[in-house]
Amino acid sequence: MTEEAGIFQNQDFSWFFWFTLPIYPFSKRRTLRKEVVKDTIWTFDQVQGIFYVVVPIRMTVVKLYGGGLFVYAPVAPTAECIHLVKELVAEHGDVKYIVLPTISGLEHKVFVGPFARHFPQAKVFIAPNQWSFPLNLPLSWLGLPSQRTQVLPDDSQQAPFGEEFDYEILEAIDLNLGKFSEVAFFHRRSRTLLVTDSVVAIPEAAPAIIQLEPYPLLFHAKDSATDIIPDNQANRCKGWQRIALFSMYFRPSVLEIKRWSQVFRDAFQAGDRSPKAYFGLYPFQWQPNWERAFADLRGNGRLFVAPILQALILNRAPQETLNWVEKVAKWDFQRIIPCHLDSPLNATPQEFRQAFSFLEREATIGKLPYHALPEEEFKILRQIDAGLSRSGIVPPSKL
Known part of the structure; x- marks a missing residue:
């Protein structure tokens, strides 16, 4: 928790719409706020998991240069979470923009509408090609406020926050039953890259949010x-x-x-x-x-792409993914904040680029060696991949 942890009561952790995503910790979600860049960037961590396999899920809040706040990938808006956000609002200005940077992650989608209702003046921007399963429902049916929700423009400079952020949209990868995409944001002033699921790093000890319970x-x-x-x-x-x-x-x-x-x-x-x-x-x-x-x-805490993305998703569009990676790696960032696991990560564009080397034949790229995860650990994922491909549920791998 923050230094104000003692003021919160048990009911402040309640998430009454837990049934929309019935996974651990269900109706009780703690929130931990951390200042990453002084008076500029904060992360808000919560926990999610299945069968006690729990990992952090993270929202990032950035102070805009002219005042106000930018929110990337909202988490569950419990009373505790909203209180911690409104402390920043009181000091730095209203929430102006809320961004849903993915099209496939239900653990991110499900919180955007409820979070936006707490900040009725904020504009909501979403990654293009949104979808839902089993029916492709209108965005308003998914809880997004229709009057103030719009799709991110292809050109980041056309967005109202284009003076401070660049972003690149990964071309939607067709998985037959749905699609995968995410939007990476670069905050130029702090030289910080925001990503959703594309890269992660694992801390040696449990993250602080998990140690609360x-x-x-x-x-x-x-x-x-x-x-x-x-x-x-x-x-x-x-x-x-x-x-x-x-x-x-x-x-x-x-x-x-x-x-x-x-x-x-x-x-x-x-x-x-x-x-x-x-x-x-x-x-x-x-x-x-x-x-x-x-x-x-x-x-040793290196940056890498999660095996499920390697074996089941990005391998279906290697060139499209690499094109996106090359664009992101042109930004001069010095830290990365992913939505899961460890954060913030001190990482360079070259290290980000290197994490995707599994999509290429070469074992190394540039000056950094590529440390592949052991192939023996992919056995189950390879079996899932082969079964899904044989049945036609997903398109075949291109690797």
């Missing part, structure tokens, strides 16, 4: 159903590193899934058989070398 960390720190895990930093770190492996690979190579007959037998001997602990069910068996797998994934 450590149960997921302790749950994944278990080696067996019978374990009772003390709450200490070592176990929190252990749980986080396993969560990171889950979130990136779905089923990492160092994880075995027990037979369900054994899982049920173990559950009867579990130290905690409460509903919160899934009644003692714990089907995971980690191999002794799992820490090495985390070290390979993290790569």
Whole structure:
């Protein structure tokens, strides 16, 4: 939390529309605000996840040069979150612009309309080619305020905030059932790049927002159903590193899934058989070398593209993606703020460019070596990719 953490009550964390995206932490969402650039940029972190595989989801707020605020990728507008935003409003001016920078991320879309209702004077800008599933509904049906919502112009200089921001729109990648795209924003004055899902980096220890409610960390720190895990930093770190492996690979190579007959037998001997602990069910068996797998994934905090994007999405439009990457890499940024995992990241345009080298045949680009993630970790994702392609659900990979 911020320094004002003590003023908030339990009801201030409530998100009453949790059923629109029924994932952990459901109806209770804490918010942590962090100042990234003094009096200029702030991040607002919340938590999201499935089966206690929890990661940060992030909104970024930028102070405009002439006063007022620019909001990139809103999070759940709980009373706590809105209070923290309005503290900035009181000091720096009203929220003027709200941006939805993606077309496929429901975890970003679902919050834009509710957030915008708290700031009725703000204009809402959305990435082009928005869609919804199973029906392609009008934007107003998705909760966006129709009278003040417009699509981002192709040319960033035509946007009302063009004097301070450049942006580049990734050409929409057709996935048959939907599309993928995101918009990268460059804040020239602070030399900061804002991205949604395209690149990430993993911290060694759990992010501060996740440590506010450590149960997921302790749950994944278990080696067996019978374990009772003390709450200490070592176990929190252990749980986080396993969560990171889950979130990136779905089923990492160092994880075995027990037979369900054994899982049920173990559950009867579990130290905690409460509903919160899934009644003692714990089907995971980690191999002794799992820490090495985390070290390979993290790569000492390097910038990389998440495996799901590598194996299931960007591989369907490698040239279009690289064209977008080249445009973004022309900006002179010195830090990157993604919407997930670690932030802010001290990274150069060359490092950003290098993260997408998996789309090319060459092992290196420029002066930086490309550190590919271990191919063995892609086994499940490759199987999913092949199955979806064979059935025609998604177009074939172009790699």
